[in-house]
Amino acid sequence: RPKVNEWAEFRRTAHASAVGKCLLAQLDHDGRMGHLSRHKTARLTSRTITNEKVLFHKLDSQPPTVPMLDLQEYAVGTVCAAVPITAGATVGCLALSMPLEHAHRLRQAADALNRRAAPVLLSLSL
Incomplete structure (x- = not known):
């Protein structure tokens, strides 16, 4: 499948993408605030979370083991999933995207990605 069309600069849209939210979730409160002070949240679609308090609640309430x-x-028209990978103090993630018509497959694909993240991380650390 083709990846999602990255039409906007990543740092400005981290609050809206699975990859960005996964990386933000791995930062502490000050790190998140620092990012959002430099890159204000903007509405990209009708579903984009622009309220920082709501965004932080979503990030904090999601277990790190859940995509x-x-x-x-x-x-x-696009749905995405991302899972965290960390090596010491370095944060990262693995992600996938798919067209909306395949949204019914997103959870299964995200779970498979999550299961395969540890071997990928191990191969990167060698």
């Missing part, structure tokens, strides 16, 4: 989802928050 972060983007259900048309970054781009209409």
